[in-house]
Amino acid sequence: MTEQTLAVSGAATVRSRSRRVSLAWTGTLPFLVFFGIAFAVPVGYVIYNAFRVTTTFQPLGKDGMPKRNPVTEQFITVTKSAWSTANVHASLHGAFHVAMINSIKLSVISAVIACVFGLFLSYAIVASDNQTLKNLSASISAVLANFGGVPLAFLFIATLDTNAGVLTGFLQNHLHFSLKDDLHFQLQALSGLVLVYLYFMIPLMVLVMTPALEGLKPQWAEAAENLGASRFQYWRLVALPVLLPTLIGTLLLLFCSAFSAYATAYAIDQSFALMPLMINDLLNGNIVSNGGGVGSAIAFDMMVFVLPLTVIYSLLQRRTSRWLA
Numbered sequence: 001m002t003e004q005t006l007a008v009s010g011a012a013t014v015r016s017r018s019r020r021v022s023l024a025w026t027g028t029l030p031f032l033v034f035f036g037i038a039f040a041v042p043v044g045y046v047i048y049n050a051f052r053v054t055t056t057f058q059p060l061g062k063d064g065m066p067k068r069n070p071v072t073e074q075f076i077t078v079t080k081s082a083w084s085t086a087n088v089h090a091s092l093h094g095a096f097h098v099a100m101i102n103s104i105k106l107s108v109i110s111a112v113i114a115c116v117f118g119l120f121l122s123y124a125i126v127a128s129d130n131q132t133l134k135n136l137s138a139s140i141s142a143v144l145a146n147f148g149g150v151p152l153a154f155l156f157i158a159t160l161d162t163n164a165g166v167l168t169g170f171l172q173n174h175l176h177f178s179l180k181d182d183l184h185f186q187l188q189a190l191s192g193l194v195l196v197y198l199y200f201m202i203p204l205m206v207l208v209m210t211p212a213l214e215g216l217k218p219q220w221a222e223a224a225e226n227l228g229a230s231r232f233q234y235w236r237l238v239a240l241p242v243l244l245p246t247l248i249g250t251l252l253l254l255f256c257s258a259f260s261a262y263a264t265a266y267a268i269d270q271s272f273a274l275m276p277l278m279i280n281d282l283l284n285g286n287i288v289s290n291g292g293g294v295g296s297a298i299a300f301d302m303m304v305f306v307l308p309l310t311v312i313y314s315l316l317q318r319r320t321s322r323w324l325a
Helices: 003-050 086-091 096-128 131-145 149-160 168-174 190-214 220-227 231-260 263-268 275-284 291-324
Strands: 053-056 080-083
Touching: 003 053, 003 086, 003 291, 053 086, 086 291, 096 131, 096 190, 096 231, 096 263, 096 275, 096 291, 149 168, 149 263, 149 275, 168 190, 168 275, 190 231, 190 263, 220 231, 231 291, 275 291
Parallel strands: none
Antiparallel strands: 053 080
8 A cells, every 4th residue: 555545544534533523513512502501601690790799879960969861850870880799798697697507507417317318218129129119119219309399398388387287287186296395396497397308308319329239249248258257347348438439429419409409498488598598589679789699699609519519429429330330
């Protein structure tokens, strides 16, 4: 084969590769457009609005009085915008600071409880030999993990509300037992919201952990038993280190899910101070001046919490997949 032939063949190969690359970019273009419209543009607007402060004032004339429009005789109003951290500073103090603490408490408590109960429930499902039970558990978990918002709030209000709950009324009328007085439980309190959030967070934990537990190879347990390890030693020295990235990642996922939940808490108690509810109040009410900017700052604070945790979750899942593949 001559050098000219090799050169022509090499050029054809380069053109073929460039054509494949261009076609690949063409195929991902709809996704990139959707990503830009649905994610990049809103996030960019939130960050921009969080660090912009808009002030409105009336300029004064030479006589010291506010200027008027010579045609309409209305006072002239001038709007001025400037870069500032005032919105972010305001979002970290006062009632907004209380909302942040409540959101963190609610998310941490519900995530830890859901992680513990969901882990044991996942192990019970995997350890069972009943295939019907496994399929039924997977189906129920998939449904409950996506069951939230107003329907979930109505379910618990109709059941456990202090005044109108069916179960609350039954306990008071027939057993003379009050959830509020005897257990200090209220659906509109932190403990009540934790119980409601567990309704969809435990199934989410089951959905994530069941495949991870099923991925543990039986050969590992057999090898540990042949080497004289007890069942507890196998779980402590072999299974748990393999599952630990998934456990930590799922805990972060549960935290983010609870931290960003909005509709359920809003339907149960609009006055309970949570960061998503504060954003709603700022955008729809007149709590403070420049409410839109402070609301964007609170949304920015939430992104500062959630985005790093999402990246860590992705990295942990990638590490676990190498072991369980």
